[in-house]
Amino acid sequence: MKHLFFGGVHPKYNKEMSTGVTEFKTITPRQVVIPMQQHIGAPCTPLVKVGDKVKWGQKIGDGEGLCVPVHASVSGTVIAIEKRPHPTLGTVLAVVIENDYQDTAITSALPETDEDILHAIREAGIVGMGGAAFPGNAKALAAMGNVDVLIANACECEPYITADDSLLRTEPEHVLEGMMILEKILHPKRVVLAVEDNKKEAIEKIYAISAQYPQIEIRILPTRYPQGAEKQLIQSVTGREVLPGKLPVSVGCAVFNVSTFAAIYRAVRLGMPLTQRIVTISGEAIAKPQNFIVRIGTPFHDLVEAAGGLNDKTERVISGGPMMGMAQSDLSVPVIKATNSILCLLKDKNGAAENPVCLRCGKCVNACPMLLQPLYLYRYVNAKRLDQLEKLNLMDCMECGCCSFTCPGKLPLVETFRIGKKMLKEAKAK
Numbered sequence: 001m002k003h004l005f006f007g008g009v010h011p012k013y014n015k016e017m018s019t020g021v022t023e024f025k026t027i028t029p030r031q032v033v034i035p036m037q038q039h040i041g042a043p044c045t046p047l048v049k050v051g052d053k054v055k056w057g058q059k060i061g062d063g064e065g066l067c068v069p070v071h072a073s074v075s076g077t078v079i080a081i082e083k084r085p086h087p088t089l090g091t092v093l094a095v096v097i098e099n100d101y102q103d104t105a106i107t108s109a110l111p112e113t114d115e116d117i118l119h120a121i122r123e124a125g126i127v128g129m130g131g132a133a134f135p136g137n138a139k140a141l142a143a144m145g146n147v148d149v150l151i152a153n154a155c156e157c158e159p160y161i162t163a164d165d166s167l168l169r170t171e172p173e174h175v176l177e178g179m180m181i182l183e184k185i186l187h188p189k190r191v192v193l194a195v196e197d198n199k200k201e202a203i204e205k206i207y208a209i210s211a212q213y214p215q216i217e218i219r220i221l222p223t224r225y226p227q228g229a230e231k232q233l234i235q236s237v238t239g240r241e242v243l244p245g246k247l248p249v250s251v252g253c254a255v256f257n258v259s260t261f262a263a264i265y266r267a268v269r270l271g272m273p274l275t276q277r278i279v280t281i282s283g284e285a286i287a288k289p290q291n292f293i294v295r296i297g298t299p300f301h302d303l304v305e306a307a308g309g310l311n312d313k314t315e316r317v318i319s320g321g322p323m324m325g326m327a328q329s330d331l332s333v334p335v336i337k338a339t340n341s342i343l344c345l346l347k348d349k350n351g352a353a354e355n356p357v358c359l360r361c362g363k364c365v366n367a368c369p370m371l372l373q374p375l376y377l378y379r380y381v382n383a384k385r386l387d388q389l390e391k392l393n394l395m396d397c398m399e400c401g402c403c404s405f406t407c408p409g410k411l412p413l414v415e416t417f418r419i420g421k422k423m424l425k426e427a428k429a430k
Contacts, residue, residue, distance in 0.1 A: 008224045017283075073276060114184070
């Protein structure tokens with residue numbers, strides 16, 4: 001039975017740009033910059049000092065509460081502990097390591113019990129790698145005894161991005177093994193790998209090994225953005241709707257990105273912490289779009305150089321995709337655990353307008369997958385009507401960009417809603 005979520009759009013996906021290169025290059029930078037804040041929750045405190053020698057995989061930062069550690073992604077020497085640019089948080093404290101190119105590694109003991117597995121997931125520094133960066137162990141712990149459906153999110157619905165697609169085309173067994181690890185501790189009734197139908201080669205690779213995993217159900221979904229969002233994916237797979245302000249666990253579901261499952265496999269079965277990931281670098285402004293295996297902490301400019309450099313008419317470099325990504329003003333920012341793409345666009349691909357105006361057409365309302373009213377939210381943010389913003393559930397906006405995509409007046413809707421959310425948070429803090 002098919003379940004459709006409300007709204008959504010069909011942008012040009014442009015995924016073929018980065019899938020032509022089938023062999024991944026591994027980027028080994030001269031220096032890595034490891035931010036102490038790469039997850040939702042409390043930042044880490046450095047566990048090393050300037051001058052220390054570190055090994056690849058060594059824990060170099062940790063903290064209390066909702067926090068997961070960070071690890072050295074190369075072996076070498078700590079040359080600085082200072083505030084550095086971050087792709088989404090401005091500037092944060094970071095550990096800078098000079099690479100000795102020896103890759104002297106450290107691994108962890110393999111877990112045995114369910115409690116050991118949760119501890120291993122935390123100690124490996126695993127977070128949601130689809131962009132949310134929520135600590136993986138906390139999400140799994142909240143799901144224990146509360147969910148009957150475990151979903152692997154392989155939709156990767158944003159245009160240009162093919163990091164998860166590439167993972168499934170090259171190492172699908174790592175994803176499925178990671179799913180079975182969480183199945184062992186969560187005991188759901190259904191285990192589902194959901195993938196959109198525009199990833200044909202990945203689907204073939206999954207089916208080629210699926211007989212080894214009879215517990216896993218493969219669901220091929222029609223391509224539509226933002227199907228990869230948790231609430232929309234849950235509705236597509238199960239028909240269940242997550243109410244405003246609620247989490248997936250409230251309807252008995254847990255959703256993890258496929259790259260997160262692969263990281264769980266490497267942590268639990270191989271004793272390897274999260275120190276690298278696949279990153280797509282694509283767009284009309286980059287010379288050689290492709291996917292790289294990238295060490296966490298690698299500066300963006302190293303990837304740009306490895307992909308042949310930028311076009312002279314480059315207008316914008318984005319961390320993430322064109323719909324939800326963040327534009328970067330400094331290419332010294334490092335790849336973090338949630339970085340799945342670096343997108344380089346020409347000016348004519350930006351779609352901005354000098355004089356945006358609301359035409360009262362209502363297209364944004366029809367496109368919003370969260371059933372919000374973007375045209376009124378836009379007016380109320382500009383009027384600073386916090387009472388109306390709360391009444392119309394602004395905080396439920398997931399900033400997917402569907403409203404901006406459909407707006408013929410080119411209003412900066414998502415940017416305005418971010419301002420409105422900040423206003424509401426500040427008002428509540430007071």
